[in-house]
Amino acid sequence: MMETNEKSFNLSGVLKKVLYKNDETKYTIAVLENNQKICGVYFDADIEKLVGEEILLTGNWITHSKYGVQFEFNTLQVKEHELFFFLTKIIKGFTKKSATEILEKYGEEGLIKILDENPNELLNFKGIKEKKLKSILNSWHSFK
Structure with a gap:
């Protein structure tokens, strides 16, 4: 039975490093300063310009067979103005x-x-x- 009412979670932290980004699809894998891996699609700017910035994410926790637990974000916002x-x-x-x-x-x-x-x-x-x-x-x- 599939649950249609999927709960979203919020996560915030400082973006430490971009591990992977696809310039065509904008899919990104990155890590926060607490070493938490995040992944998702980000279109607004070059994600590497966000390194060192505090970001707010909305999404869900996933477990990747090879890379373990990651936070898959649907939205990414820069916390500062x-x-x-x-x-x-x-x-x-x-x-x-x-x-x-x-x-x-x-x-x-x-x-x-x-x-x-x-x-x-x-x-x-x-x-x-x-x-x-x-x-x-x-x-x-x-x-x-």
Whole structure:
């Protein structure tokens, strides 16, 4: 008899290392700092950019015949502020200090609105020139 009401579990931890990733299917096997193996499909960004970040996972425990107990995730989220992660990990050369300052100035919703509707306003922010703005926008369109 199959159970249709499968329970999901939550797991959080710091991503320690990516053991395997398939660039085509985005299937990933990784390990958390507590040496817990996790596996699943992650499309949002290059998973290797998440190494060192605290992540939240939803999924189920499985036992692989060769690799033992693993947590198979259905969802993976970065625990820190999503826009902060975007600014510091996805955009090359954007410092944590700059990310904090831009989020303090515009707020999360304000920054999203600017990125979507009036990106040239970011040229008024210290350190953002045309080339950096183009890089931010290219990354933003593939990230969101």
